[in-house]
Amino acid sequence: MAANYNFPDPSVIKEELINKYPAKVAKKRSKSIVINDPETIPEVQANVRTVPGIISQRGCSYAGCKGVVLGPTRDIVNITHGPIGCSFYSWLTRRNQTRPESPTDENFITYCFSTDMQEENIVFGGEKKLKVAIQEAYDLFHPKAIAIFSTCPVGLIGDDVHAAAREMKEKLGDCNVFGFSCEGYRGVSQSAGHHIANNGVFKHMVGRNNAPVEGKFKLNLLGEYNIGGDAFEIERIFEKCGITLVASFSGNSTVGAIENAHMADLNVILCHRSINYMGDMMETRYGIPWMKVNFVGAESSAKSLRKIAEYFGDAELTARIEAVIAEETPKVKAIIDEIRPRTEGKTAMLFVGGSRAHHYQDLFSELGMTTIAAGYEFAHRDDYEGRHVLPSIKIDADSKNIEELKVTADPELFNPRKSEAELDALKEKGLEINGYEGMMKQMESKSLIIDDVSHYESERLIELYKPDIFCAGIKEKYVVQKMGIPLKQLHSYDYGGPYTGFEGAVNFYKDIDRMVNNPVWKLIKAPWEKAGTDSLEATYGIS
């Protein structure tokens, strides 16, 4: 844990954050603003509706489904069924890097496909146009798969994208066509879209190819979207360690790999929020356990590799992983030793994602910085408090609308990779098998946990705490910087990265050092605006 930070009285700050709200809003928000105690872990209200007009940073179900989960797979033609906007805004804006194996390999990530629904499609239905669009996409590109994403009006006018998909799949013969009912109004945030995407990928992709996969230690990487090349760095490390990556969900992935994913013997989960459903469903159907890992942070990466070694329980793998860690660590150490004196004791706030606000705290710890407040944009209580609270989470009307797939063991392919006793033994050793302890356990007492932070709250937080760096997204970026505080984007990494693994940790240390120590923050005031000896009055004796 990082250097001692003297926390101001958090209850006073909490009051400051909500006292301007109308009474009902204040009451609601106060349940989502919690003073942390890592021992008792208080309840955080999360995954509930945002108050209209409060200025939240949340997006929608479509963004979570198409943008986050399906977007990074390079050889699917993703057709947005709706008016033009949704497809346009999700076109290349999430920085999902991908590396086709050859110059002729399929890569549709640079393309944007839409049915561009017009008024007559809203009035008379858009299914016909959708089917024409699918046919045209097929004729032009002959892709292995076409996915259809519903935008808000689609559900309202009653277009059946699933029926259209079934019909076209049958008609085309050699192209897997499937749809997602991810209308933007479903659920309360992107999170609903993640769940819908997990269901669709599980139903329509996973398990379609039973070809055996070569390799002794085979795993899938879940919840890693290769933003800024994060997956490339993890792939590099896995290869060095002799670990076979069967499929990634879904950074730098292909349709073929996902269809084959059930041949792996372990699922490791990075972004718990967006993909935990997949872990659970694959375990039930195929007997593949999942384990929470974190490749953000050098120490966390080493720890996660060791967990993987423990899971497989193979001496040779363990030795190789230790050798890789031993080889990678000195390079990282040389850099952090040089940088840390300049970052030590500084403070950070993180309001991002459904996992990153947790993961990136490890990197800040490595820099000697304290996270004084953190929260997620679209997480659920389990991401804060740990999965043990799952049974006590109330299912409200908004969550009820998201389908919960009924998954059973596959009669032929179910094969428990580990026995119950083996899994228990691994859990004993501290492996997060089918579990996640959440963010709060790691955070200091008196730090603030805020779910779905509003613009108003963030601005007040900055005024009250004056953190050295604020981590969020593009919408907050220039607001915070106008206040003279650097903002690190943790959705897009400010177009930098990767930040995973050992090389990523080094990138992050350097970036944070550059940002918090940038001379520009001291140049904001003009010489004549400064009080004291440098002021015009003092220099020129103006009275």
Added chain:
Amino acid sequence: MLLRHTTSEVKEREGLTINPAKTCQPIGAMYAALGIHGCLPHSHGSQGCCSYHRSTLTRHYKEPVMAGTSSFTEGASVFGGQANLLQAIETIFSVYDPDIIAVHSTCLSETIGDDLQQITKKAKDDGKIPEGKYVIYASTPSFIGSHITGYANMVAGMAEQFTVSTGEKKDQVNIVAGWMEPSDMREIKRVAKELGVKIVLFPDTSDVLDAPQTGKHEFYPKGGVTIDELKSTGDSKSTLALGYVSAEPAAIALDKKCKVPFETIEMPIGLSATDRFIVALSKAGQVSVPAEITAERGRLVDVMADMEQYLYGKKVALFGDPDHLVPLTEFLLDLNMKPVHIISGTPGMKFEKRMQEILERAPYANFKNGLNADMFLLHQWIKNEPVDLLIGNTYGKYIARDEDIPFVRYGFPILDRVGHSYFPSVGYTGGLRLLEKILTALLDRQDRDALEEKFELVM
């Protein structure tokens, strides 16, 4: 290759748009609303709309973009969004205290038939709008037109809902800004001042989306047309609308409501369109054109003449928005260049007609707008007839790289460079900047590709 699946074989498409050269109405409405001082734009739809629009505008301007959303859930989508909008209005006025909330609809709220006029009236009747504060609205269904339509609708909404005629004429001219950059709006104001014409420019995003770094976040920056100015437009002598698609609807609305006569001209991009602007504004303001403006013009013509050899016959592909493309195409022709491919996703008869008039000077040009006029088609055209220069928004960089074409960023959105919000492209000075960009792109290419013995010091 980044766009490796694009081939030269052009096939008619009826269902599928690939790589659009437009986006949806609400983002235009949001941008326009930011040009009113003390205004918070509000998106009446799902959260995603607001989030996407704020993100795109922020990436383009590298500035804070504040806006609220009605945060529709499934319930609101079934039962109507009135309760959400009423709550949003209440929350916004108590927490963010704007002078005005400018609500625009989305495909969601339009599909379910929410009536913004009725809901905002109810908000007023229920006392949710504090004394002296305003809520205006514009209907901006995403399934009609484009982002340009949404901009036009919100600007027309400003005119309809604010303008009053006191019966006493003011010695001022209204200028309705078509979709242009804050730098362009600043330049329009400078030129009007130079001419000595008092104007009310709306909307006006200068000093809003190019705000200085001061160490303090001004939630409502100092710029933007004020409510008093907007109200006074009904008493102005006349209105000049800059852009047939994005500006004229507001001028028509003003004329209808307050009988303010209007003239519509192209946005002053390039030499000829700026000439028309200067003539129109000097007429409207009944002033003669000062020598300084004539000198500005002269400087632009001077560079056009001096560098003509590098421009002659160069083939250009361009894509973007109607009110930019028409004068830009005309400027390219004035530069003796050849605009061979022109694409815009925005539909419109007036646009087509104006473009066809301009293209009488370029009968060889391919031009398509509206449905399925997308960047995929543009790329295919380029494969069939290669060009020397590509002009368009940031998405053009993928074509430019694959086809190795010099590329000038112009239009919306520009996500990967700065400058557009600070340096104008309108007026003679703006024309000079555009010309400089075009020349630099062409000459850099010539330098890159020249054989060593042909590499020139002086150009």
